[in-house]
Amino acid sequence: MAETIEKPENVPERKEVEEDEEEPSFEKLGVEPRLTRALQKKGIQKPTPIQSVAIPLVLEGKDVVARAKTGSGKTFAYLVPLLQKLFVDTGARTKLGPSAFVLVPTRELCQQVYGEVLSLIELCRVQLKVIQLKSSMSASELRNALSGPPDILISTPACILKCMSVGVLQSASISGSLEILVLDEADLLLSFGFEEDIKALTPHIPKHCQCLLMSATSSDDVEKLKKLILHNPFILTLPEVGDVKDDIIPKNVQQFWISCSYRDKLLYTLSLLKLELVQKKVLIFTNTIDMGFRLRLFLEKFGIKSAVLNAELPQNSRQHILEEFNAGLFDYLIATDDSETKEKEEANIESNNKQKKFRKNAKQKLDSEFGVVRGIDFKNVYTVVNFEMPQSPAGYVHRIGRTGRAFNTGASVSLVSVHGRTSLKCAGDMIIRLDTNVCPEDMEVFEEIKSFLGDEGDKEENLIVPFPLLTENAVESLRYRAEDVGKSVTKIAVRESRAQDLRNEILNSEKLKAHFEANPGDLDLLKHDKVLSKKPPAPHLRDVPEYLVDATTREARTQKRSERWDEEREEWQ
Numbered sequence: 001m002a003e004t005i006e007k008p009e010n011v012p013e014r015k016e017v018e019e020d021e022e023e024p025s026f027e028k029l030g031v032e033p034r035l036t037r038a039l040q041k042k043g044i045q046k047p048t049p050i051q052s053v054a055i056p057l058v059l060e061g062k063d064v065v066a067r068a069k070t071g072s073g074k075t076f077a078y079l080v081p082l083l084q085k086l087f088v089d090t091g092a093r094t095k096l097g098p099s100a101f102v103l104v105p106t107r108e109l110c111q112q113v114y115g116e117v118l119s120l121i122e123l124c125r126v127q128l129k130v131i132q133l134k135s136s137m138s139a140s141e142l143r144n145a146l147s148g149p150p151d152i153l154i155s156t157p158a159c160i161l162k163c164m165s166v167g168v169l170q171s172a173s174i175s176g177s178l179e180i181l182v183l184d185e186a187d188l189l190l191s192f193g194f195e196e197d198i199k200a201l202t203p204h205i206p207k208h209c210q211c212l213l214m215s216a217t218s219s220d221d222v223e224k225l226k227k228l229i230l231h232n233p234f235i236l237t238l239p240e241v242g243d244v245k246d247d248i249i250p251k252n253v254q255q256f257w258i259s260c261s262y263r264d265k266l267l268y269t270l271s272l273l274k275l276e277l278v279q280k281k282v283l284i285f286t287n288t289i290d291m292g293f294r295l296r297l298f299l300e301k302f303g304i305k306s307a308v309l310n311a312e313l314p315q316n317s318r319q320h321i322l323e324e325f326n327a328g329l330f331d332y333l334i335a336t337d338d339s340e341t342k343e344k345e346e347a348n349i350e351s352n353n354k355q356k357k358f359r360k361n362a363k364q365k366l367d368s369e370f371g372v373v374r375g376i377d378f379k380n381v382y383t384v385v386n387f388e389m390p391q392s393p394a395g396y397v398h399r400i401g402r403t404g405r406a407f408n409t410g411a412s413v414s415l416v417s418v419h420g421r422t423s424l425k426c427a428g429d430m431i432i433r434l435d436t437n438v439c440p441e442d443m444e445v446f447e448e449i450k451s452f453l454g455d456e457g458d459k460e461e462n463l464i465v466p467f468p469l470l471t472e473n474a475v476e477s478l479r480y481r482a483e484d485v486g487k488s489v490t491k492i493a494v495r496e497s498r499a500q501d502l503r504n505e506i507l508n509s510e511k512l513k514a515h516f517e518a519n520p521g522d523l524d525l526l527k528h529d530k531v532l533s534k535k536p537p538a539p540h541l542r543d544v545p546e547y548l549v550d551a552t553t554r555e556a557r558t559q560k561r562s563e564r565w566d567e568e569r570e571e572w573q
């Protein structure tokens, strides 16, 4: 492992990087022309701050711990130099095992990183073999994949251990061949239960192996991992990224909140989407799969099509939903982020005391939750809506991090149900409903989030501000319809549609597997935004009549539309 010890204060600061008079470029960082051209073909012109600092260090062979905000481009910060290093003596190596391991916490991330590596290699026209391994693969499938051997192996830590235990990957071949080890989304690896696997893998990692650890947040888990795997790493904690509390969410994301009763969340979401007050594409988070389907069915009745991404679906269906959303085939995706809730339910069952402990732990171990949504690169999401609040500040940071990625801008709107009958004074047109039908924890977690982000002091400088475009009149104009339709979305209807969706996806998943093998790239077999209910939406619910829209909302909508047109015009120019 690299011997260089650098103190964080020796690390170039973001300010210096950004204020560099010359425009930063990949060439100046020492990236070779093939990769620079490949990046350009992917629409990537200049490095992000974390890439500017990390790439030269990785090229020099240093061990690096990089903590950088969600969406800051950490993947290319390690992939670009890793590939460049492997390009150098491709073919010259006689090796028994892979030269690089990239370890990630979930299958979705495996697939995502694998896709990025493949596309770069193809664009560079270099002969490197890359594989992704899944724990679901049989010993013979694993053996076949590892024959060669590959240059880069992308997998979860558990799967590497499985390969070793079934004898398809030998300790000697790892210690004889491994040059680079990457632990991506390091803050999640331990919380996804990979601690023992990583501990078991550590003795097989050769001393000379360069280790890179990438993470969105700094937590005790990252520290633990750092001690476990790296010896004397170069630590990059850019001022923009980790420890500075008021600067955790990218600056290019505007954060809003709306105070409403829990019961009114459907109504408020409908108002935001139907009155076009938020910009597309929109990613909406719920805490349970049932709520995800309830919302989808509800929106469907108003002619708003969406898909529900949840952990229950087969892996290739999940992947396919993501691909379609990323390709822009639909604009609204409901992601059920239920792992926090599950964990909480378990704690609830054990005892009240335990639940208290859970909340305490949730505070301390900021990153010990989450399922299908973390680290996933949803493309071009402009707005993130927290239909239900996450249960920890870390959950909030990761959810909001799905927008404003790289150099893009974005917005988030959190629907916060007011605690009990406490009235809260908010600015402007904010609607405060004094309702007993509330989710008491929303407000509690919202306060925790604000304090985590350092958003407690001067109201003028609050990071999360009331959403200014939705007036009480606008919401009330839709209330009757929303409540009427809301009643028809019963528990039974939700359960039926959830089961039906799952059946369809499983069927399609089998079909898909065969179909995509024969027709790679064909995205049209499955339409994830297909309508769940048998009846088409009633015409009077599909459109909002103009007489229902008040002047302020009309103005807000026009403003949003013109912003969108401006953006589209810019894209065309």
Ligand SMILES: Nc1ncnc2c1ncn2[C@@H]1O[C@H](COP(=O)(O)OP(=O)(O)OP(=O)(O)O)[C@@H](O)[C@H]1O
Pocket (backbone or CB within 6 Å): 043, 044, 045, 046, 047, 048, 051, 068, 069, 070, 071, 072, 073, 074, 075, 076, 215, 216, 374, 375, 376, 377, 379, 401, 405, 406, 407
């Ligand atoms: N230099 C760049 N210029 C423009 N876009 C970039 C650049 N680098 C990466 N991107 C794009 O930014 C998005 C976010 O990158 P990436 O997934 O690597 O972020 P991340 O830091 O790993 O985020 P997270 O912590 O949420 O996983 C991707 O779509 C990627 O293609």
